[in-house]
Amino acid sequence: MDFLSVNPPQDFEIVDPGYLGYLCLQWQPPLFLDKFEECTVEYELKYRNIDSEDWKTIITKNLHYNDGFDLNKGVEAKIHTLLPPHCTNGSEVQSLWSEATYWKSPQGSQETKIQEMDCVYYNWEYLLCSWKPGLGVHFHTSYQLFYWYDGLDHATQCPDYIKVDGQNIGCRFPHLEASDYKDFYICVNGSSDSYPIRPSYFIFQLQNIVKPLPPDYLSLTVKNSEEVNLKWSMPQGPIPAKCFIYEIEFTEDDTTWVTTTVENEIRVARISNESQQLCFLVRSKVNIYCSDDGIWSEWSDEQCWKDDIWKETLVFFLTPFAFVSLFVLLVTCLLLYKQKAVLKTVSCVT
Template structure:
């Protein structure tokens, strides 16, 4: 009995020592978390230093869990890393928030992950002017993957003589650059045309529109966009409608011009059906990546017009703008119209033959004296 008690006590002691050893293995959080602004319109540098006791964990791997977001966002963006510095994008119109903790795992923790406490940091650009002074109706379209056109309207509190400037930056530029091709209305900048942005595709493009006016502070606007999600192609080209041997309608077209990658396009095809006295209604019949479509024989007799438009497909972008519709149109007669079309020439041909026959008969008639009839007869 005493022997059993000793064994049980020994097992408890060993388990307690192991649990105590694992429980007391801890790691300090990182040090000196800082957020700084390098002047890149929302791309901020976040960096920290290793924890004080990191050198004591030679048999373990030290990593960091880094999370960041803008104030008001529900979710944090998470990065697991061994680095001590990151450049990440924020909306500078709201407070930037970041936090980081140390993760320790290996032989020194019996392969159990140990987490430190979090350390936090925030960053806020001093926002000048009232919110109503910020430009409104800001809108950008990436036309044909060739140029970006952004437009806006002056803020509600913007005074006369306001001067607006657009600045932009993306990874690869050494510093933020200013627009050099403004769109104006009565001498006020209300838009900008940006060329040669192919290097910014599939990257965060940060934009700032700020304004200045005498004795008035204006709120700047900060926006981060992805060019491929703003793309709008030109309408498809070369729309051709033909009838096949089986009397099916074959619709073909070509991708639009410009720099839009053909493999990044999808198309919507619509038909207008003639419904007698009712106004023809457009009906979408296909959304596809191919540039051809066949209308079955059973349906083609009701088609009065075809049109096609295109946009960037979901393999190349999260969203995009539809192009304008093609302008080409054609007419397809209904079956009864075809029968009438065939019948009318037959009637006309028969009538003309009868008239000609009668005229020839009159021409052969002679006067009683055997002389030809006067020329006024008209033969």
């Protein structure tokens, strides 16, 4: 067979459907593909944010591919056509690359962007995001938050802003139906009468920013002179028991150490059976079986056990004293009884 070649895909472009970073890379089949009608043509697609060192690579038979990108940065992609070896006498044939780029036109200076964006998914139930205004922006600057994830028809504005002195500095989200384990896209942009405000883009997966409630109902039991049993209840809420990891801070007199467990109970060895006080507290986080990361809860209230030595000492001294007092009382009673009997006898004789 003569030397074979194939053209690159046509009309390769990166399209923004308005989903705050979820872009569509699309193309048309190459020219003169009819002579390879019996071949299954494939496409090798590579793409990345421009400052990234690594390309993502996809082999597909389709004419489009969707993925999420950080729109704070530019996007670049390239694609070529592949002919499989069975169509080309055993050697794979590749076309030249076709390239495309995408930039959100920058508006406003870098300093006008919001600062310190912080989003927490409290107890896997409700999402709250907060931020600080850009550096040096006027008091009348207004910020708006928009969000989107797969399942929404369009990007949606925050319905419940958190305000300070009339300025938006956060958002309380409504119940987010079927939003877990999906990319969650956020854009915070703004407006000002004096100058343009540069937007900020963020991508989260909500299960990775969950902050559970702390455990409660702690109990500490000293089993014997060597072992202590620590137990607590699973935090309230919708998070499954299998999704928790716990961090325990245990204090024995003046010595403190920390350990972790996936169970809501742990046995620890006492350092000394002469300990006067044992205390512990615990906090929780979503573990690696349910998320890539998580946020530690607040610490629980402290639970302590104290060795009441003063009571033992008091009992040690009072017990023999009580026996002695009882013996003296019995002897006294006996003597009084005998004395009464003698007096009665004398009275009868007289």
